[in-house]
Amino acid sequence: MQRVRHNRLNLALAHAALIAYTIIALFPVVIILINSFKTRKAIFRHPLQPPTPDTFSLIGYETVLKQGDYLHYFQNSLIVTVGSLFFILLFGAMAAFALSEYRFRGNTLMGLYLAIGIMIPIRLGTVAILQFMVATGLVNTLAALILVYTASGLPLAIFILSEFMRQVSADLKDAGRIDGLSEYRIFFRLVVPLVRPAMATVAVFNMIPIWNDLWFPLILAPGEATKTLTLGSQVFIGQFVTNWNAVLSGLSLAILPVMILYVIFSRQLIRGITSGAVK
Amino acid sequence: MRAETRSRRRWHIAIFLAPAVLVYTALMILPLFGTLKLSLYQQVDQQQVFVGLDNFRTLFGDPNWSESFWRALRNNTWFFFIHMAVQNPIGIAIAAMLSVPALRFKGFYRTAIFIPTILSFVIVGFAWKLILSPLWGIAPDLLKMVGLRHLFHPWLGKEEYALTTIALISVWQFVGIPMMLIYAALLSIPDEILEAGEIDGITGMKAFWKIKLPLILPSIGIISILTFVGNFNAFDLVYTMEGAMAAPNFSTEVMGTFLFRTFFGHQTQPGDPNMGATIAMMMFFIILTGVVIYLFLIQTRMRRYQF
Known part of the structure; x- marks a missing residue:
């Protein structure tokens, strides 16, 4: 009692x-x-x-919507985030499949090589990345951002997805091979659908940091046409230090999309973290 | 026949690996080497000239540079210390409370406490700037309600408080991450172990200290290294709240703002990619040292429990 x-x-x-x-x-x-x-x-x-x-x-809100190009910034952020996620998932799953499915010389070494990026932040290479983008004419394009975020998201994606792909039954794949499916078909038709939950986890993990990043938009794509919502709201709000109505509305408009995404994906995110996908 | 299938298989492997390896190598690995190379060169008469370790000598030998560098490193260490001392214990405490089986509304608490983590630095930075502003007066009003009005200072504008204030705001933002990871670790402890402890009379707080905490040590190690890498790479929050000059009077300078200002220049000083690369390399060595210490000293010594 x-x-x-x-x-x-x-x-x-x-x-x-x-x-x-x-x-x-x-x-x-x-x-x-x-x-x-x-x-x-x-x-x-x-x-x-x-x-x-x-x-x-x-x-x-009237001031903000009249003067700030929020809709355009939002569109840029959406293109960058969706584009990066698409390539992280596609390239990441392909590489993870190669590493988990085939035995070849240098497999472990390749796995380690691709894992370096899990711990080393891509920002440290910024100086050279900017030179690369200037040389290839990609400065002030959304493609530059998509490329950088893809590169930085790949290591963890490959690591998580190859763990999951090892669990896909070998019998299933062998049955597919006996039926004459090519390796590509086995990957796209059999393996990808089975690891879809893990891919969703990877997507949700990468989504928020990409959407919120300020560093790379500031350095690689600061032009008006390519500003993301994070950079756009930073610049826009910075101009209105004394117009409190505009500042507060600008902030609220920047909070809104993330909150909507969070409400939609919070279950997936929390399930992803708590299922121990990151260890 | 066998050799043929083998060589055919090899092509698949290359095609599956190629896109990831190309993008990753071009934008992650090569830029790191590119940065290393830049740090060994200097711009002389429109030409990049190899100067060996001269840039590093400047960084540590020239008092102008070395003072800035050590200030940034000292501030960054303090920034990290605040996260370890405040963020991680709060995260662990919340996770421990959430893991009590009889507790209701878990989902609500978890979702709500994680919200600051999903917001961008820009939102977090401006929101706190407004709240702490003496002009608006929310912070002084709240302190007045509890009779502590005299404690209020314009924290973000005072050299002695600004860095700690920003570190605490960053803690507020990221408490969600240790909370989630520790919560997951606590859930994975099997009931049998806790029940066995209960039979021996170990319950409540005692069970937390004696049974659960030792079992979640590996997760605490992971949080620590994540915090370390994140903190020594921090930039956005300081930039949003105090600008590239790390106001007031560089008191909120961290490695990230030092790198940014050196690379892009500021009012009085033109940008210098070579010195920028030199600072980036130092950040690389600092982070690498932390990761290596974690991998070889902490992780291998920590006992892994298999359930």
């Missing part, structure tokens, strides 16, 4: 601590969102109050 009471107390304490931390985690986001819908006066007088009919205002 005493034990039960003791447990209840512990649970209550755990809830209290978790609620407190949840408030700390969400407070800044909520403050930004509610104040973005308020008049300038209300933002300063009652920053902690949600907008009321009296204080409600969309003036910030």
Whole structure:
């Protein structure tokens, strides 16, 4: 009986601590969102109050949508993220298949070579990457960003996917070979569908860092036509230091797409992490 | 016949490997060597001239450079220390609470606490800049509510507080990662072990310290090395909140901003790709040292438990 009471107390304490931390985690986001819908006066007088009919205002959003090219930035970010994920998954799965399926000389060495990039950040090569992009004329193109993110996402993708591909039954593949399927067909028709959950995990892991990156857009594609949402909002918000309505609305518009993606993919993300895909 | 199938198989392997190896080599491995090469050259009369280790000598010997370098490294070490001392213990504590079987609303807590981690540095940086701004007054108002108004300072503008403040904001942003990884590790501990402990009278906090913590040590090792690599490569948050000059008075300078400013130049000083590459190489050596220490000293000595 005493034990039960003791447990209840512990649970209550755990809830209290978790609620407190949840408030700390969400407070800044909520403050930004509610104040973005308020008049300038209300933002300063009652920053902690949600907008009321009296204080409600969309003036910030009007400024942002009139002057900032958010839709265009959003489109750039989408192209870069989707493009990079496509190549990470395609090239990563192909390489993972080669490493896990065939025995050839240098297999282990190749695996190690491709694994270096898991620990060494690609940013350290930035100086030379920029020279490469200048030499190939890719500066200020979205292709430059896609190439860089593909290269940096591949090592972990290959590592995770080859672990999963080792678990695909050899009998199945051999049956396919007896039926006369080519190696390519075995890969695309038999193996890829079976490792689709692992591919989704890889995609979700790579998605957020690519979407949020500031370093490479700033260095490789700072032009107006190729600005991603992260860089675009950084520059745009930086211009409006004194226009609080615009700053708050600009921030809210930058938060929105990530939140939508998170709501859609959070299950996949959490399942991916907790299933021990990264060890 | 056999030789024929074999050689045919070989072609598949090459085709499967080629795209990944090409992209990875061209944009990851070659640039690292390219950076190494640049760090050994200097621009003299529009020509790149091989100068051996001169750039490194400048970096460590010339007081202008070496002061900046050691300041960046010192700040970066402090930045890392704050993450290890604050972020990881909080993450572990939250994960430990979440792993209590009887706890309800786990999914909600987990999802909510992970939200800052998915936001970009730009959002996080500006949001905190506004909240801590003395102009807006949210931070002083909140402190007033608990009677601590006198504790408020414009933290981001004071040399003695700015770096620690930014490190704590970064902690706020990334607590989700240790939380998730440790949570996963705690879930993988089999019930039999915990039940066996219970029979011996080891429950609650004691079970955490005596049974669970030793079992999740490998995961804590992974978090530490991830934190290390991430921190010594940090740039975005400082850049968003304090600019490339690492205001106030370079007090928030980390290796990333030092590299960026050297490479691209700033008001008084033109950009210098060779010195930039030299700094990037030093960052490479620092990160490599951390990774090697982790792989050879920590990971091999840590006992792995197979369930």
